[in-house]
Amino acid sequence: MTQIVPIDTPSLGDRSYLVSDGSVAFVVDPQRDIDRVIALAEQHGARITDVFETHIHNDYVTGGLALARATGAAYHVNAADPVTFDHTPIHDGQVVQVGSEMRVRAVATPGHTFTHLSYVLETSDRASAVFTGGSLLFGSTGRPDLLGPEHTDELVRAQYASAHRLADLLPDDAEVFPTHGFGSFCSATQSEGERSTIGREKKTNPALTGDEKSYVDALLAGLDVFPAYYAHMGPANTAGPDAVTLVEPKTADPAELRARIDAGEWVVDLRSRTAFAAGHVVGSLNFGLDGSFATYLGWLIPWGTPVSLLGSSAAQVAEAQRELVRIGIDRIESSATGTPEEWSGTAPLGTFPRASFADLADVRHHRTVTVLDVRRELEWVDEHVAGAVHVPLHDLLHRLDEVPPGEVWVHCKSGYRASIAASVLAAAGHHVVAIDDEFDRAGQAGLPMAV
Template identity: 70%
Template sequence: MYEIIAIDTPSLGDRSYLVHDGSTAIVIDPQRDIDRVLDLAEERGVHVAHVFETHIHNDYVSGGLALSGVTGAAYYVNGDDPVSFDREPVSDGDLIEVAPSLRVRVIATPGHTFTHLSYALEAGEEVVAVFTGGSLLFGSTGRPDLLGPDSTGVLARHQHASAHRLASDLPATAGVFPTHGFGSFCSASQSEGTESTIGAEKSANPALLMSEDEFVETLLAGLDAWPAYYAHMGSANASGPEAPDLSPPVLADAAELRRRIEAGEWVVDLRHRTAFASGHVAGSLNFGLDGSFATYLGWMIPWGTPVTLLGRTIEEVAEAQRELVRIGIDRPVAAATGDPGDWAGSEELHTYPQATFADLAGAAARAGVVVADVRRRLEWEEEHLAGAVHLPLHDLVARVAELPEGEVWVHCRSGYRASLAASVLARAGRRVVLVDDELPNADAAGLEVVRDVRLVA
């Protein structure tokens, strides 16, 4: 008997896995905060004896080396990966006995990276599962462009071939357990699926239904921007990251918060966008914990900028700190908890208005109103408000000055990204209105929406 347990990291759109037979466990693609894995192993009463990496990750810092060090587990990484730490090098066709009734077979599946591996789990004589990392995902594949434009076309063709290899070599009943594809920007597209098999992918996955040329053309046409912090993850993982320090940061008073803001550091308010708009420390930035906090903070921040966290409770600060270590932002320089009035000290809290698309319809004709759409390129091309200025969120920090003069009404699709943008604009001294509404409501409000009929047909 065996059990496969997914360890979800929804904020990054990834999954790690713990597999055990009641006494011995293996772990695939562990996240940086390995205490989750250790707690799960203790709960199940099993010992982690083997840790496997499908690839050198681009979207998070791995916990594999640290987990191996704590547990004494063998750490398996592709022998062709140029890492600076000791590991058990593996390659295509290797078979690892992990327990009396469980084996792992290594399958080379290049495409997401050149050295990507998948791991087939064999129970007895049967292949029961395959851990596909960033190769075959639910209804998609991992994106092939993260290593740069010179490699993208070649890797896209590798993805097609790797998907077909898995489909032909493994039984239809084998479960598919990817690392990416649950919101991660490492995925070429997203799926609502929560589980799958090789057989299910054969009937639905474009990589297995299209010719190589058709797949490559479709895949590349659907790729959009990826988070800037990805550029730092590969080197961090190749150098052998240590376990993170999750101890609480030092507490800062109002004077220190003001000093840090004036020094150009990022003082990040973790509250919901409604609370932030209603009153916040001037110059602070709003990255609410209710959305993809770490992804967008890591995407937008000038890398290396010191971060201070503001939360209502120490638990909120701890949650944010945990998310940040997963992308290599290891230690907030300070934190503050409680009420924003305490954070501001004697200074007056700043506010800005919130609105709906119906409000925007009434204001759009006024002189001096600028409508800013901060969604990504493909979203804008599919549909956008007539007359809006397109400035993607990930470019905003560097390009604020490009927005026309006037009162900026900023929107995205549902409000979260617009709230991040609104705080950046407010910090830059712009008069801002946060459109906290669902974009489909723009039609009902009478706003003119420009659509590309090829994309929405």
């Protein structure tokens, strides 16, 4: 019996898939840390014979080549993709037999990229599932603007046509298994769905329920910025990423950590925003593992800046290291575990207050403070606190001079991005208060709102 096992990477909003008949298996769009894929195949008693890539990814470094080399599997990449590493070229309409029970049919579905492929799983002479990568997602499609504005119009129309091609080609009960759409910025919009079928998408997906113009206009109007590190993923994947070894970083003492901070390196505190605000190494930055850690670190960091990690435990550091290799940050200069007092040595710790929107409303009755909104542009345009200064988090490092001196109360939608921003501001010497609250409560607290 064929079994499809999703392999979640929630921090990046992606899923890979292991598909097994109990003897052999194939994998679709594997992430860079292939050890978990190999372990999963072993659990299912299956030998990986084939690896399929839906497209040259923009949001993570693929593990496809490394997995194929480690297992001896055939690595199927679109014949039109300009890659130079060893692979098995695959074309639209080509069928690959996997074991005795499974056939995988490639279907050209351009839109997210020009050479995007979806893969239809055929068992018992019927199409039972389709792996859609960044094409047809749950209630959405992959975004068409990652290759540059000069290609967006052509790709968005191709994306519409590709969604219809899949809907026309496959039966309504065929299950849909996308790679993106679970929080990835590769998705045009986000969905709460966990499962879907072609029939369901025909009823709910804007690419299939309306005309092309309505789909194109709505999708393009809703596109927001995407992480800066995406610029490095396509070239890395085209070149053929090597396998990674997750070797534990060397331990740094307080003197080394201070020297690294003073040299302009990034010393990243992985603890929660609550713990960081209560005490941290002065100059360190807070990217908590309890949020979209790799996405925001990769978005903000000047590419190539040396990174050191601070965690409560070795397991926390190892988790962060695993997340970072997925976006091509392979080298961790050093790490330290324990408490901020141990990391800081004899130097005093940095702290800053946390507050709610109700606290902000109260404070504004008594004194003037700067309110800094670090949400993205579309969030700001929708609604914001009247009189706030708007600098999106991803621009903050380059626009610190736009933050007024004095007391700064920084907020986002729910607190995670605000803590990152607060750590950046504190490291730059600002008197900062982190609003750890839901933005929906701002108006309820009596703060004047604007659109």
